[in-house]
Amino acid sequence: MHLIQKKFEFILYGLILSTVIGFISFLFLRVEAFFTEFFWEKTPQIIGKSPFYFLALCLIGSGIVIFLKNKWGDYPETAHDTMNRLKQDKTLDYSDVFKGLAMAAIILMFGAGVGPEAALLSAVISLSIWQADKLRFLFFNQDEINQLPFLERAKTVLHPTKNFQKYSEELALKDETILKKKKLLNLLFIVNGLVTLTVLMKSTNQPSFITKVGMSSWHFKELWIFIPIVLLSFFWAYGYRWLKIVIKRVMDQLLPKMPQRIIFGGLMIFVFSQTMPSLLHSGQMSISPLIETRSSSTFMVLLILAIMKLVLLQFCLTSGWTGGDIFPIFFAALLVGAGITKLFPGMDPVFIMAITASSFTISILNKNPIFIGLFTALFFPINTLPVILLVILVFWSMNKYFRKQNQMS
Template identity: 25%
Template sequence: MTKRTVANNFLYYIFCGFSGAVTSLIVWLFLKLMGLGIGLVWDTIPSNFDFKFYPIIVCTAGGLILGIWQKLTNAVPDELDEVMKKVKKDKFYPYNKVLLLCISALLPLVFGGSLGPEAGLTGVIVGLCYWAGSHMKDAKSKIPELMQIGISATLSAVFYAPLFGLASVNEERLDSEEKPTDIRSTKLISNIIAVLFAAGTLFLLNSVFGGSMGLPRLGGYNITNFERLWGIPLALLGAVCGFLFIISSKIFGKFFALIQGKLGIIISTTLGGIILGVMGTYLPLAMFSGEESITVVKESFAEFAPWILIISGVLKLVLTNICIKSGWKGGHFFPVIFCGVSIGYGVAMLGGLDTAFCAAVVTAGLLGVTMKKPLAVTMLLLLCFDARVIPWILLAAFLGSIIPTKIFGSNKKKAK
């Protein structure tokens, strides 16, 4: 290795670290704006009056505004899987509407959508990474790697989970039919540097200016043989909930595609807003990303009937897909985690089981179905749950990942 090569690699790693820091700053600013918007719309304004059906009015208006915005700008954020597919296959991601995409990602979150911020943010960051790489002479050959670094850094900053940021990009889906991507040492090093700088920058910003430090932790474990006996059934329950998420995604995908084709995007997003508002009026836990709702469930679960928690979790799975498919584009990680926690707590209350253990296993099985990346699921849920349940989380995530693959795989073979 020549001195020039060493110097170029060093400069490249510095650029990766800088990219991670800038990504974290963008994520932090976006989340701050989101928090301010939500506070204004859902706390400040309604504090001046008491109106039961306020969510219906706000969500309907939000759907109308979102539809008009998308109609005028044609700036629609991609879902996270779509971003990752484009990065992997096309080696390109458009960056000409980055600012418009930021607004498109922000609007559904401010108006109470059952969505997470990771999808819209990832598309914005990846577009900026492509732009930066294409304007740097020595980095043009590494543009696909830079875009993957952008995804890792974004997920690390959004969830405050560097290990999840690494695993989500480098772990192959268990249902993937594509040839596994080789993980070179330089690529892994650049990913590690980026997520470390992202996490460090976010920690510094939150320490100085204040901000969220990721998902709340759920503790108080009392795992006995009774819980262990229920481990696999709980994982399968999570997988069933995952099936519900996938099926509802397909059903509402077709339904809203039909509406958008015949009546347009404005009608679609407005209808999505009406449904969101109605459900939010009677089941407030079903609204928003679910991050703060997890804290509510954790601290006040005894005040809820078990069936309320289970129904809230199940309906939020469906509502998340209604939001996404109707045009309220965003991520599903935060809502799905809340769904698993809420259902897990409800089942634990019905069966006299440890609440945190049930929540961990059900959530892992559910995420296993939606992500099909057991290691990434485990790294993500380490944010919420204790290391003592890691084996159960990994097992549930693996079962959730592999069972749908075998079922759908057998169906494909019969079709042939």
Template identity: 25%
Template sequence: MNFNLVFVFYSCLLGLIVGALASLFLALSNLLIHVTWTTIPEQLDTPFYPFWICLFGGLLIGLFQTYIGDYPRTMHQTLEEFKTTGRVAYEGAVVKNTVAALLVLTFGASLGPEAALISILGGLMTWAGDRMTWTLQKKKELLDLGIGAMLSTIFYAPLIGVSEALEDGVNRTNFKRTSIKVLLYALTTACGIFAFTTLNRLFPHEILFSISTPNVNWTVEVMYFLLPAVMIGTGFGYLFLLFGRWTDSVARNYPHPLGLALAAGAILGLFGSMSSYFLFSGEQKILEFSRIAFDQSVFFLISIAVGKAFLTHVCFSFGWRGGKIFPAVFSSTAMAFALASVFPYTPGLLIAVSVAASCTVILKQPFVTATLLLFLFPLQFFPFILVVAWLIHQGATRLTNHTTRTT
């Protein structure tokens, strides 16, 4: 990335826009969620309300998919479009992405807002770039910075953007370029978080993306359970991915948007009628859940973990598009609490390494995973999180390379 004052100015301005965009979008989605899930049920006495409202949401989403198009775009689609064409479509697409994402979030999908926000950001960035005659390289650099700032802002993880730069530069020899990239990510992220937190004070909101872990009370016995915790987390990560492959296969064999969306709504509504923890992405519920987790049965915790992982992919594959990172962390945390409730030796550490292993398998980025979890757990656990994330990634990479060579 070129380091000059004009580009630094644009980077900081981009960060402010990203933070404001994220705050306004989440405020609007939270308002719609409150009306749909609190205000309306208070006025109606409807049995099995979650089932009927999710089914109605499936109808709206299915009709939108059928007559408007395949929205909201996923993060992968946005990045692939930019890589292929050098731009992200914005003529009408920004509005379509916004409306589709709000439908998905409002009706309780087990998905997060990050994918929709990045597709919206990509469209706005392309619109601005067209009017300022930026080069393709400049557009790419600013889009990269914007995505890093967006992820850092909505996940309350300031170092995600920096870790993205480190992931890209870890195998490079151009350390000067990598250091400049890290600095620009840091500036953009700082501006994004400033704008996000400032605007958030204007809207009522709950504490997001925080986990309550037991006080750190080190015990020798925990060393015997670290490996099982890592293995369980790793296994759950692969189960999460397996659910995705299965639901994608079902969706390919039944390519009817309305039917798929209605099926997802019915399944989501059935699960939501059993527990509200199955609904939504989990960032607003994870703190509450972690406070009551040790009072629940192991069966309940495992059910929440597996059920939420399954629902995330049902929603995503069947047309309720959104981000998978928030529900991946929530479901991984539920599974980790199940383990820690059985082996209560420094339970916070067992939870941390299990979640780190699971999320590394799912995200495939060890530094991003570590920085995502940095502020979720006590700082004393971070070295363990970082080592586990790195080891899991190295093992997965070698396994993939070995499988490729043998086939």
């Protein structure tokens, strides 16, 4: 009975901590969405959409970003950097996680054309290590903790900044049976955190991350377009890499200092706010308007918008307005897909957009085609999943082939 109680307390503690992580994720998204709407929609409705207001907004945002980067450092950190540190050190310093979230929220609410996913995922990874250290402390000290009075016990285990047990090779569990149970518990805690986030988002009527592009009734005779679009995605990815190099070189030569870059990034956000406001922010909230206006736009207009979305993304990333690139790149790929549908009006448009969005996004990001492909599949109807899986298979096979060639050479 004592062993069962210890297991129950351990699982309950893990569920509490993962709920906290889900709540922090929700709070970040809610704060960012509230101030984004306040700055870019509600306030202009009250005082008028004057260019001077948007210029002042972008310059104020630039000033805040400069001040915080001088004070805190180069935040927010991307999930890629966080994972690299975790692989190298086997642990993370999660004391600055809220600095990263605060900086990411500020960058997003002042209009940067980047996504929230990089900073949020980085924070979730860091908080997961925080959870693991708290659970490890309970695991090794549970008998002593249970002997404390109830209030003292609760204070000991729930204190957010005390009572941790960092990872070490000596304390690491080696038993395969226990390790399998640990993986199942980790999965349970991840699901609990996601459920917490989803429930909070729905209970407060927040828009979903996922917007369905539409319904599809594609036929096998339309599969001929698959290969041309996949081949086109390689040219698209090459063009994007060339764009990154050019913008970085120009910025390095003309704007070598951080404050100059950030002010320039703020001015670019202002320019886009006056010329192409739909390209501001990550693009995830512009998917529905894109679907509604797709029929009235020409191929060239949609293609130019896609290119300019990537230009804004690179200006933001290079100038210090750091954020995620998955959502912006996916949105640009959707714009290209919508443009291609104009060239083939007799074909299923959602089918074309599914192939284009998945292949263009995977080819640009050039990493983990399974994750990126399944991410894009969330936005499309289930009957397009086979062709998206085919895209994933093509790029996964190519990555595997090139890795093998590099190992041999």
